[in-house]
Amino acid sequence: MTSRQCICVKRFLIIGFGLLSILAGVYLYLNWIQMFTEMRGKEMALSATSPAFQGWKASPIPLDFDVYLFNWTNPEDYYVGSPRKPRFEQLGPYRFRETPDKVDIVWHTSNHSVSFRKKAIFHFDARGSNGTLNDIITTVDTVAHSAALRAKDASPFQKTMLSIALNSRGVTITKTAREWLFDGYKDSLVTIGGFVAKFVKEVEVPYDRVGWLYTRNGSSTYDGHFNMYTGTDDISKMGQIYEWNYKTHNGAFEGECGRVKGSMGEFFPPNLTPEDSVWLYVPNICRAVPLDYTEMVKIHDVTAFKFSGTERSVDNGTLYPENKCLCVNGKCEASGLFSISPCKYNSSIYMSYPHFYRADPIYLEAVEGLNPEKDKHEFFMTLEPMSGVPMDVGGGFQANYLMEPVAGIKPYQGIPRTFIPIMWAEERVRVPPEIAADIALVPLIILIGQIVTGILFALGSIMICWYPTKFITHLCHDPKGKHALLRSLSTPKNTVSISIAKPHYNTRENLSLLDRKHGVNLIRANNKSSLTEGLLSNSNTTSQNTSSDVIANNDT
Secondary structure (H helix, E strand, O other): OOHHHHHHHHHHHHHHHHHHHHHHHHHHHHHHHHHHHHHHHHHHOOOOOOOHHHHHHOOOOOEEEEEEEEEEOOHHHOOOOOOOOOEEEEEEEEEEEEEEEEEEEEEEOOOOEEEEEEEEEEEEOOOOOOOOOOOEEEEEOHHHHHHHHHOOOOOHHHHHHHHHHHHOOOOEEEEEHHHHHHHOEOOHHHHHHHHHHOOOOOOOOOOOOEOOOOOOOOOOOOOOEEEEEOOOOOHHHOOEEEEEOOEOEOOOOOHHHHEOOOEOOOOOOOOOOOOOEEEEEEHHHOEEEEEEEEEEEEEOOEEEEEEEOOHHHHOOOOOOHHHHHHOEOOEOOOOOEEEOHHHOOOOOEEEEOHHHOOOOHHHHHOOEOOOOOHHHHOOEEEEEOOOOEEEEEEOEEEEEEEEOOOOOOOOOOOOOOEEEEEEEEEEEEEOOHHHHHHHOHHHHHHHHHHHHHHHHHHHHHHHHHHHHHHHHHHHHHOHHHHHHOOHHHOOOOOOOOOOEOOOOOOOOOOEEEEEEEOOEEEEEEOOOOOOEEEEOOOOOOOOOOOOOOEOOOOOO
16 A cells, blocks of 8 residues: 555544544434434333332432411400401421321332322421420311301201300310321210211211321322333333222312322422422322423532422412312302312311412412411422432412301301411421432433533544644645645655755855756755765665765655
């Protein structure tokens, strides 16, 4: 292979490698995040042997379950024509350390899902609480008022008899925090109702005691039965609920409002953007709640997206028409709360954010003692966007009871229609620094992929542009000699190599002329320099050393 051919092959190889580098860079730029997501998905998808299984089954991070109860301080002023508003005092938090677990686990390979039930044990944390379980709390007597509502269409005689029974009870009831929460308390109306329910099918009394969290502690049936995607076929579906209580639509609300969807709170879709919203399925309120992107935050130096509950989450069609299906029996309240009576035995329970945060001012104006604050009452989930892993979770919902007048039944005849705050609870959890360090590896690997992409682009560009750049640079600096750059592309018949080992500088040195005539090279040196003449033939190479050490070679 001639020297000219070697040079051409070398140039083509360099340009070829340059093109391959750029193509590889383009491919990584377009597909790196997806490639990493798929690789990570194969490792993180939920299965009985996956690394994520143990952390999903029983959370390794301690969970704090904080409960706040509202004490009604002036129930005596709640009557027809009263100039005073109901006044409430928030007590708590009553903190419980929650130990969650998944039980009755069954894997379904046909649709890449897993079925399970949730079981949680709550231990009272006296040191982390503000108050004791023996605190006395007065609130609305929901049992008595519910009985009155069910009798509003009864005969006058039945209403009179019920009025006699209820009038002595009043509109409120006082119990300890322990009774209001997990222990519950005995109620004569519940006992009578339970007896009647044995003989009358229309009467349904699900519990033998009254308590906001009664039967929840240690129960595996309280939250229902779940079927969730494992992500083995598609990592973006991991953690998304497919069925609740064996149904894809809970029946509590019509249309999209009753569809079972969203996450249980452990896994969210990867590669989130600020334009995304995430959905959280909350079985206690029988619906999925949307959380919208609000800001970018730092959790243990890890960049995360904060998704918060907005007005959209608690609207019932007033502001967002798509939420009109949350109205019950055609009744739509002002924005800020929604009824859960269809899944709570038709009780008059309405949910809102704590202290009517983000609700219509009409609710806050009807009572005293509530003060909504964003930092205390916002419902949010902070997620690492590349992996969808929760970094910080907080907030909850407030249960309110609708007190409305019931004609013909004392003591509810003519009372003002008011939403009475009862309690609110929140779960707070933040990942510790050591887990955050592991989560931080995800964006780091994404960054490394982007750096490699940039290197491939740069390397390919340099390889492709090297020779054109070299030619242009030479052309700019030596326009008259530009043909010399291309001399290697043709084979010259004669080349001259001159080396000066020991020049003489007796007078002015000036190499004035290089003549090449008829195969003879002449070198003349002016000003008393010696003259050396080399005769070169096409078949031989002759070298002659002179006093000026000039060597002339004839290249055939």
